[in-house]
Amino acid sequence: MSENKQEIYKGLAGVPVDYTAVSKVNPESNSLLYRGYPVQELAAKKSFEEVAWLLWKDELPNASELAGFEKQERSMRALDDAVKRVIDELPLTAHPMDVCRTAVSVIGAMDPSADDASPAANLAKSIRLFAKLPAVVAYDQRRRHQLPLIEAREDLDYSSNFLWMTFGEIPEAQVVDAFRVSLILYAEHSFNASTFTARVITSTLSDLYSAVTGAVGALKGPLHGGANEAVLHIFNEIGFGPDAATRAEAWLEQALAEKRKIMGFGHRVYKSGDSRVPTMRKSMVELIKYYNRPDVLELYEGLEAAMTERKGILPNLDYPSGPAYHLMGFDTLTFTPIFVAARITGWTAHIMEQAASNALIRPLSVYNGVGERHLE
Numbered sequence: 001m002s003e004n005k006q007e008i009y010k011g012l013a014g015v016p017v018d019y020t021a022v023s024k025v026n027p028e029s030n031s032l033l034y035r036g037y038p039v040q041e042l043a044a045k046k047s048f049e050e051v052a053w054l055l056w057k058d059e060l061p062n063a064s065e066l067a068g069f070e071k072q073e074r075s076m077r078a079l080d081d082a083v084k085r086v087i088d089e090l091p092l093t094a095h096p097m098d099v100c101r102t103a104v105s106v107i108g109a110m111d112p113s114a115d116d117a118s119p120a121a122n123l124a125k126s127i128r129l130f131a132k133l134p135a136v137v138a139y140d141q142r143r144r145h146q147l148p149l150i151e152a153r154e155d156l157d158y159s160s161n162f163l164w165m166t167f168g169e170i171p172e173a174q175v176v177d178a179f180r181v182s183l184i185l186y187a188e189h190s191f192n193a194s195t196f197t198a199r200v201i202t203s204t205l206s207d208l209y210s211a212v213t214g215a216v217g218a219l220k221g222p223l224h225g226g227a228n229e230a231v232l233h234i235f236n237e238i239g240f241g242p243d244a245a246t247r248a249e250a251w252l253e254q255a256l257a258e259k260r261k262i263m264g265f266g267h268r269v270y271k272s273g274d275s276r277v278p279t280m281r282k283s284m285v286e287l288i289k290y291y292n293r294p295d296v297l298e299l300y301e302g303l304e305a306a307m308t309e310r311k312g313i314l315p316n317l318d319y320p321s322g323p324a325y326h327l328m329g330f331d332t333l334t335f336t337p338i339f340v341a342a343r344i345t346g347w348t349a350h351i352m353e354q355a356a357s358n359a360l361i362r363p364l365s366v367y368n369g370v371g372e373r374h375l376e
Contacts, residue, residue: 249303
């Protein structure tokens with residue numbers, strides 16, 4: 001077979017490149033499993049802190065381990081002055097994902113153990129980023145509204161503290177719980193684009209902060225993490241209010257005629273629908289009831305029904321999470337940074353797994369340019 005006729009797996013679709021014990025989608029149950037546990041069960045019964053420990057340590061923590069971890073994480077939540085100064089220097093026109101990427105780089109540059117790739121050092125860095133990213137995300141949203149930084153509280157759990165730093169109050173329990181559920185559902189998803197990016201960087205023996213910085217860059221794209229923002233942009237185009245379902249159907253007709261990609265639908269891994277959607281949809285419905293916004297549900301269900309009828313494509317996690325974050329009060333541009341704060345657990349679990357059994361990731365390409373030629 002000639003070089004130009006070799007089979008190409010565009011985007012590495014369907015190509016296994018390594019083993020992982022962090023997560024998988026079980027084709028028999030269509031469930032996403034974190035270290036063997038269905039994510040919907042974890043979301044129903046566990047805190048985000050417990051899930052983070054599970055992803056890093058392979059087992060759920062016992063009471064003593066959880067208490068020690070929570071104490072460590074809560075002591076590291078404060079946003080360092082140097083990081084705050086760098087964020088303040090960034091223009092308000094910068095995308096919040098650019099702020100997250102920059103903040104991770106600064107946190108890494110300030111860490112004297114940045115180049116220590118031992119398991120203990122990498123776990124410590126993972127916890128540090130886990131603790132500090134909510135402060136970065138919350139402060140960036142607040143500064144865009146000319147509001148001051150709100151200091152972290154060590155008496156609150158992870159989800160409640162995140163909301164406290166963003167809004168200056170602790171919402172009702174159902175709001176906190178919906179946020180907790182979303183973080184758990186977004187925490188991990190095997191060899192997705194951003195996780196694979198992190199593993200590629202780690203495979204070069206670069207440091208954990210560099211790997212996470214690269215992962216943030218990959219997650220920014222609308223074909224990956226940015227899709228939850230895109231869902232809200234679609235909802236805003238259609239418009240909330242009466243007759244949302246009718247307007248959603250008309251909008252979809254035009255969008256398909258223009259060959260637009262409809263964000264929030266379809267998934268490369270799930271063939272029978274994203275198993276995370278029912279759990280997030282249930283939380284979204286609770287928020288709709290709490291905020292008395294039936295128009296959101298009408299729009300959600302109208303577009304979903306129209307898309308299913310016309311294309312037979314089902315929603316992915318970004319579809320219910322976007323409206324949920326909107327109802328909570330987050331700016332649309334903040335949605336993907338929230339994803340970062342959740343996925344830092346999965347990314348770092350994969351970084352540590354890659355480092356423990358490393359091989360440089362260096363795929364081949366097939367050249368299809370002009371043949372050899374020479375200067376006269």
